[in-house]
Amino acid sequence: MNGNFEIALQLLGIGMLTVFLILFLVVFLGNIIIRFVNRFIPPVETKTSRTNVVQPAISTGKMAAIVAAVQAVTEGKGKVVNV
Amino acid sequence: MNGNFEIALQLLGIGMLTVFLILFLVVFLGNIIIRFVNRFIPPVETKTSRTNVVQPAISTGKMAAIVAAVQAVTEGKGKVVNV
Amino acid sequence: MNGNFEIALQLLGIGMLTVFLILFLVVFLGNIIIRFVNRFIPPVETKTSRTNVVQPAISTGKMAAIVAAVQAVTEGKGKVVNV
Amino acid sequence: MDILKQLYEMTAFGDLIANPGPLLMLAIAGVLLYLGIKKQYEPLLLVPIAFGVLLANLPGGQMGVVPGDLIDLGDHRYMNLFEIAHEYGIMNYLYYALIKTGLLPPIIFMGVGALTDFGPMLRNLRLSLFGAAAQLGIFTVLLVAIAVGFTPNEAGSLAIIGGADGPTAIYTTIKLAPHLLGPIAIAAYSYMALVPVIIPLIVRLTCSEKELKINMKEMDKLYPPKHKIKNLKAVKIAFPIVLGIVISFFVPSSVPLLGMLLFGNLVKEIGATTLRLSEAASGPIMNAATIFLGLTVGATMTSEVFLDAKTIGIIVGGFVAFAISVSGGIGAVKIYNLIAKKKINPLIGATGLSAVPMASRVANEIALKYDSKNHVLQYCMASNISGVIGSAVAAGVLISFLG
């Protein structure tokens, strides 16, 4: 019991330290990646944006508009699988 | 062989009895659920019907119409995944 | 080592022979199937072509057109799942 | 010369001359493919089963399912799945991991549940009793099968064909007589595909024109149902939950099948918030399960299994079970009509054997032939769906007493 409590105290220290260490590294390496990419990998203009079209990122507003359109056509029974 | 035949006779009795019992209970409890719901859970008007929109319940007539529309657009090669 | 080399030589013979044998049979049986079908299974006109509609065979040109149409509607963020 | 000899040994010809049985099995695979592709008899199952038969029946391909006693190490220990794959190849791996464990039929039932609408049954609850009567074929054929010499376990597996439900038949056979899995599964799916022939046949033999003209909608107008459903969505959500509890209480051994069916139905009826689950259950999960179920069940059909007197018994017995089940449902309606004022069309009894939804469509067509305004589809669906529950319960009884 006493020994267990000691383990728990140690874990409180080690655990919070590790979590902070990792997320500090995330911040640090994230910044390095950003600076590296800014420097060496310029954005490819139109080409990449076209492949991005395939990605499922759509604003809720637009989603609603499309859903509304589909509903209008299918009289409220249609379903938008993926837009 | 003789013993087996006795088992089979027993099973005929027990089996049909159980099947009737269960489906009788289905009728009985189904009615209870309906009466309970009628009494205590009134239908939520527009709200539920809107979530129902997402459900894949569509009349075959409407389905045919949509398929026809899609075919018209895609010149007979389109496919309706889910409406 | 010497024995292994002999095995390899044998395999060169057996292997190429088998591959040619099988693909020769493919040619032979393919021709038989074609002649058999030409003779005994006449094409069903419109009926099969309608079930074919469901098949996902679409020219890249048409695909591009549909994608373009969807993009126009969804302002470049829509996605064509299956046409 | 030496090369040619070695080449010959690699091929399957030597084995075939010693044992020509596989050639017959290939012919049977051809017949099943013809039925599935050209005649469109339950193609989703018969095509994979037929291809499984085809793959399994050439020696050396390691694609035929080996008998269970090769897996049994005695003393309640069995070869592990990795050893099965290593020793007997991927088809046995799939069979022993997915089928012999009883996994896939409940998984398919989950998908069936996510595609089932209990609405017609809830609107005509009383009609579901005829889904009980139409299980008569199961227990009658059980009796006959035992009388002609099948063991009780084999007889139970044979009899369940009369439940007219594929996954139920397969599940029961796995539990009672796995060595008969191939013939029983094929018989079950073939007769289900033959429902458009069997039902009209029995109906013609047992029903008068007057009975077939009974118009259910008119009856509903004359004797309207007591409670109208005001909140169908709520009822449909509560129903699978309550039913799940009841069935667990009374027939625990049918829980793997019916529990999964009701779970699939529940996530479907909840609607948008669990849509991901119901779409997965009725889509990729069920389709993948169907492929592997079909291939492996077909792969159990080696010539030794098929070329057995019992196969004839299964073919004949399965048909008899179907016929008695249909007659049982019709008979129950006739008895009911003797007593009740609100008459019921006997076609609703005929659809109690299940084979959803084909039985209902066939019955509807018969009704329309006698009276072009008599649409009985919705009423038939009530007993039709309850027939699925009925045969799963019957399966539970058989497994619990014989397993």
Place this chain on the structure above:
Amino acid sequence: MDILKQLYEMTAFGDLIANPGPLLMLAIAGVLLYLGIKKQYEPLLLVPIAFGVLLANLPGGQMGVVPGDLIDLGDHRYMNLFEIAHEYGIMNYLYYALIKTGLLPPIIFMGVGALTDFGPMLRNLRLSLFGAAAQLGIFTVLLVAIAVGFTPNEAGSLAIIGGADGPTAIYTTIKLAPHLLGPIAIAAYSYMALVPVIIPLIVRLTCSEKELKINMKEMDKLYPPKHKIKNLKAVKIAFPIVLGIVISFFVPSSVPLLGMLLFGNLVKEIGATTLRLSEAASGPIMNAATIFLGLTVGATMTSEVFLDAKTIGIIVGGFVAFAISVSGGIGAVKIYNLIAKKKINPLIGATGLSAVPMASRVANEIALKYDSKNHVLQYCMASNISGVIGSAVAAGVLISFLG
């Protein structure tokens, strides 16, 4: 008479009279179904879990998960999966194949990764540090739980509820204290569903109106960030790769979880060329995994497991862990604001516990209540997503030291 007696023996009534615990479990299943369906508390998980509880708690159905020692043959040997299926039925087969092996939580994390957008975090990298502070609840409750008598392993599983992440909690519990899986999973998902109640509560207790009105966009204008991201796509591709390496170096035991998350994210960010993979990971694979995870976790909740004093400890401890985690995040912001000129809204600390994205939405609503122009959603998402990483790292530490 004899028939009725046999019929009675088939049913579960006899067992229920001897041991009425299952009836209570059915009531609990009912409550969970109510929460999942009507209250829409994490329905994707709570509905399958509740149905699993329902199926598991009727004797004879063979759908309850048996304790691990029945599988253990001693001498580092275990029953094989085929034997488990054969002996204990399909639910135990699924549980021991998919859950006890630790497989499904990483599989679900792969899908989560394919749905996660690290964009908001990358645009506000510094805020992700608050995702570390908000793990405080985990380690504090660990201490308390050991103090009140939980074993270290049990305490670790209980504490990880404070990570507010379902798959992480389940994975940790599988590794440390599988006998508590049911209650811990349910507590984790329930409290995650209660985030709209817990966060406002803690915020009201700890933050002043002035603090809650801190406008992050204004701050960004006053003190603009050093580097703007010019090629977001490239950064998003490099990020999961680099992060994967770093985490593997420092916390190897969190690799199964975080490695799969980052893999899912990578194939999503690559875009069109690996679209098949990301769609499979976030679609059919994740949905199927969710169904089987839910059902089997629910099926571990037998009455013996649940009716234990520890369950109370888990319910109380889980809530305390949540509350401390939220407070920890808020506290860290307050300390930061003491030193830094560029002030941070404490709501961004509150969302560090994870529960993505609900925590962020709740925090955004609170901010808008105090100032209708103060949109903090994107900033909250930064700490919110980093909180997922934070709790997976914490889980790795716990598993590595206690496992």
Place this chain on the structure above:
Amino acid sequence: MDILKQLYEMTAFGDLIANPGPLLMLAIAGVLLYLGIKKQYEPLLLVPIAFGVLLANLPGGQMGVVPGDLIDLGDHRYMNLFEIAHEYGIMNYLYYALIKTGLLPPIIFMGVGALTDFGPMLRNLRLSLFGAAAQLGIFTVLLVAIAVGFTPNEAGSLAIIGGADGPTAIYTTIKLAPHLLGPIAIAAYSYMALVPVIIPLIVRLTCSEKELKINMKEMDKLYPPKHKIKNLKAVKIAFPIVLGIVISFFVPSSVPLLGMLLFGNLVKEIGATTLRLSEAASGPIMNAATIFLGLTVGATMTSEVFLDAKTIGIIVGGFVAFAISVSGGIGAVKIYNLIAKKKINPLIGATGLSAVPMASRVANEIALKYDSKNHVLQYCMASNISGVIGSAVAAGVLISFLG
């Protein structure tokens, strides 16, 4: 201090200093990711493989595949899958359940079949013979590899790279030399991705401009084919069935691969009635299989496996096999053209090695460069698809003689 020491022990640094091999493997993972993401070399496989390499190569993560002898208990007994998961983690569980059993390559072949159109091959059946000639690289390199000291089993696995087909190479290696799985799979997919470089290189070395200008359509007009296909749908349905039987007869050991390919193709060609099955086979099932195949194959690439002289042999031998296969196909066309009046463009021989459909596209581009009206794509597809059958047959021969 004590805490820091314990923290250090949790990390992987200690191990890395003792054995820096993993760092090299991380660099290799980086290169593969670069090839897959930026150069778009077979990204669907190379990205998961690369991420698998990355996850596997940090000690403590339990994500590296352990050698098969750790699973072997002697006396034809092996650890069961549950024990493997318990002892070695989820990556070994997936590897031993899905890969070592030989399951996933046939599953992927089922999906490939459901995406393959045998139409071009059926319209130009005779061209499929060049898919046989282009397997020459396999058996030549087998000879060379044995000469330089590879064991026959290793040599067979190395040689099958010349089949230019990923699942076939992986399946053969699993059966013959699983310890080389990583390098062989990577070499196979890399060279397949390099087909746009390799084919033009060999063509330039072996073909004259006059040969490359042979116009197949003109030849068809001069010497029209004997039988026109009147009912393509029926032919396409019959073809996989008949082919399945023939291959089972002659090369039973290629049935797991080709049988599944032909099954997938059959359910696709049947059309609407089995659409659920073909969509499942080519969609979720194949995508999930691809993810797990890639990750686990990558995870076999530990530094001990890779840092071996044999890896060099595989890299060099794989390239030689590709080159000889292409040359073999071209050579066969040249010999044919010596005899026949109806000349064939040697590019159709070059595409016989498979790598569908990239080889055909590359060949078409070469043809168009010499004559902008000479479209050879459809003709190339004939030998290209038959090359898949050819290398699966070759794999069957190797497995049957060496396995």
